[in-house]
Amino acid sequence: MTGPSGVGIGWRPEIAGFVAGLPGLRFVEVVAEAVAPARPLPDGLTELRGRGVDVVPHGVRLSLGGAEPVDPARVAHLAGVAAALDAPLVSEHIAFVRAGGLEAGHLLPLPRSREAVAAVVANVRRTQAELPVPLALEPIAALFDWPDDELDEADFLTEILDATGALLLLDVANVHANARNRGGDPAALLDRLPLERVAYVHVAGGAEHGGFYHDTHTDPVPAAVLDLVRELCAGRRPPALLLERDGHYPPAAELRGELDALAAASGHPVVT
């Protein structure tokens, strides 16, 4: 399998023109739920595929962490999007977005228990059985710990990945947020993660509010997150890093600057 490589950016319709103008770009990520496999792809994505740019569908609604089995229709949709985009892999979150028929509208963290591991593993296996490509799992940040956590973050993740053979989508901004908000050394957490399984890395901006770091995706990437990227890449460099920006889009020069900073910190080629 050849997964995504280099520095990429989250493809959003709002900045499609900007993304199309990046000469060195080799991969983007698209929110899977925003693509309808039965309908023609958005023009921007078709053009990128024509240029040989990898497009990775990123699911946000599968609810792999739900106690109930994943919705087969949602899995089929994800598989359909992967096929339509000829994607090298797809990614989803280790989280739940609905329970007992109620939609949270958000990605909610799981209690880190053996029971939760078993539920996630079962759902990941159900999903993998239908997907034409490998699946990468992204742990989400949490502002709090569940009271009955049996495992720590790294063990929880490693158990799920070991049991399913899934790849890891590591969110560096989340690692920073967790360390910043709950105390702890982000580098130490990184060391304990199965970094050899990283398919690609998410990097996003955030801001401090009320003593907490918020992973907003609408602010610039802070220096501390870039430092963490540098540290991560100095050890075992992930094959690909993706800048996530989901709103409050800055002028093109600023966005290019963020991509350049990411390339510099990771040692990957400049894409702008």
Added chain:
Amino acid sequence: MTPSDTWGIPGPVFLRWYLLLAVVVVVGAIVHRRRMLEGTPVAVHGGLGPQQVAFLNGGDQLAVWAALGGLRHAGVVGVRPDRRLTTGGPLPAGATPVDQAVHHAASRGLHTRELAADEWVRRAVDELRDDLVRRGLALDQERRRTLRRGALLVGFLLAIGIVRTVTGLFNDRPTGWLLLSLFPLGLAFVLLNRVPWRTRAATAALNDMRRRHAWLRPDAGPAYATYGPTEVALGVALFGTATLWTMDPGFAEQAEIQRQALGHTGGASTGTSCGGGPTAGGASSCGGSSCGGGGGCGGGCGG
């Protein structure tokens, strides 16, 4: 009194010659029209600036709106409480003659509706059109007149036919076939009278640009802050002033900019694609799939 042949020509003889002539004239006019409208294909993409694209898509007025959109995005044009334009800074580098003229008009406090008729703007847009005519993309008055001459010839034939039919009807002569032949001729007259202001090469270039710049559609919610004045001007040029209303509704309303959404069906063929009044549409910045993306991503942040 025995009814005699109208104008001394028997009906079948007249009809034969009339139809033959009609076919020759109409086919001739169509062939001539096709050749005149072919134009010169745009070789290099990006060879057309936003205001040129705007002119080809919607004539003088849209070229002016495109310039205004670019200047507004660059922050050098504003609107006063009395709805007159004003300037907020010097012209950026690379300003076109139309930019300069619109900026100058803004500095004199014109209303947006007066822009297209302003002498300076007029002159700049004329220059723009002349260049497009030279490049085989737009038609000048002379060519458009020549094209109308073909329609005039058809109209002349039509008039003869009508007079003969009416005369025949009054004289109680059979006129059914002649009457029937007037309908297609009338249709040809109407269609040939519609003379576009751009060539087919220009239409092809516009369609291509509309497809390649679909991300500038107002209903895709483009992040105008990320894009530059040139792209905003191109958005106005391809998709109408709905771009201005989406980008800066406060300015668009205060400056009384006519709202118009273009390019929804993939290309206005001929004639008046511009000035269609309040077409609405494109007001909501978040359309279908982009909403799903935004909402979904928001959920990705827990930290």
